[in-house]
Amino acid sequence: MVEAILDAVAATAPEIRRGLPGRRAYGDEENPSGERRLAADEYADELLEERLLALDAVGSYASEERESVVESEGRYHVACDPLDGSSNLKSNNAMGTIVGVYDEPLPAPGRSLVASAFVLFGPITTMVAASDGTVTEYLIEATDDGVERTVVTENLRLPENPTVYGFGGRVPDWPADFASYVEDIEQELKLRYGGAMIADVNQVLTYGGVFAYPALESAPNGKLRLQFEGNPIGHIVETAGGASSDGSRSLLDVEPTALHERVPVHVGTESLIDRLEAALA
Numbered sequence: 001m002v003e004a005i006l007d008a009v010a011a012t013a014p015e016i017r018r019g020l021p022g023r024r025a026y027g028d029e030e031n032p033s034g035e036r037r038l039a040a041d042e043y044a045d046e047l048l049e050e051r052l053l054a055l056d057a058v059g060s061y062a063s064e065e066r067e068s069v070v071e072s073e074g075r076y077h078v079a080c081d082p083l084d085g086s087s088n089l090k091s092n093n094a095m096g097t098i099v100g101v102y103d104e105p106l107p108a109p110g111r112s113l114v115a116s117a118f119v120l121f122g123p124i125t126t127m128v129a130a131s132d133g134t135v136t137e138y139l140i141e142a143t144d145d146g147v148e149r150t151v152v153t154e155n156l157r158l159p160e161n162p163t164v165y166g167f168g169g170r171v172p173d174w175p176a177d178f179a180s181y182v183e184d185i186e187q188e189l190k191l192r193y194g195g196a197m198i199a200d201v202n203q204v205l206t207y208g209g210v211f212a213y214p215a216l217e218s219a220p221n222g223k224l225r226l227q228f229e230g231n232p233i234g235h236i237v238e239t240a241g242g243a244s245s246d247g248s249r250s251l252l253d254v255e256p257t258a259l260h261e262r263v264p265v266h267v268g269t270e271s272l273i274d275r276l277e278a279a280l281a
């Protein structure tokens with residue numbers, strides 16, 4: 001059942017990627033988080049809604065682009081960021097799709113995730129998926145016979161020694177306690193920040209380190225959404241042997257209150273997340 005959901009997301013990826021070149025313009029509407037919506041955002045959202053709700057396993061579909069949940073009959077509840085980092089389309093940088101498969105109606109706690117995945121539209125298209133306690137990386141290719149999902153990394157784990165960091169928000173908008181944490185980290189690691197969470201998190205999964213879109217003075221809950229970004233990415237990083245935090249607890253332990261609520265997101269090598277929580281305590 002869960003595999004069918006991951007298969008559908010993988011099968012839709014090449015079609016989303018092929019649709020990007022002609023959809024770089026902003027539409028007239030904003031998403032429920034008040035962000036301008038690209039034609040590509042709408043396109044990816046409509047494709048994923050259609051493909052996922054067609055599955056017997058899917059009982060509801062929600063996305064960053066829609067105000068409310070679309071109900072159906074199946075067991076699992078899917079939360080999507082159809083095109084995370086879509087503002088990178090104009091500059092031709094990486095972006096992709098985030099999916100969380102919850103076993104409870106949305107908004108749901110991260111602990112009810114049975115699978116999480118992101119598709120990364122980089123130089124090649126890959127999918128990183130956490131399910132059954134392990135993280136797997138796949139190559140996604142469109143072939144004459146359809147879409148192939150080939151395992152390239154089994155039991156993906158963060159490296160022992162961290163190398164990279166990437167922090168969102170503007171430096172003057174960082175609270176003093178986070179800024180002091182950054183002063184230490186930037187002495188130790190290399191900056192890797194590209195404006196699409198999943199591309200930056202994939203650097204952390206590959207090289208070890210920490211990604212954060214923290215609480216800001218102007219936005220105490222940060223920018224990223226718990227249901228569509230924080231929970232699935234936190235689930236993937238924790239399953240890969242790392243840690244996640246909203247600043248004081250695992251993202252998966254944050255009790256949800258609203259479908260589009262924002263949460264400060266910090267994910268990466270466990271020792272770096274421990275140091276972050278000590279700095280914000």
Ligand code: P6P
Nearest residue numbers: 084085086168169195196197198
């Ligand atoms: P900023 C993309 O819009 C996103 O939701 C995340 O993918 C990314 O980490 C963040 O926002 C980028 O935000 O403020 O750097 O443009």
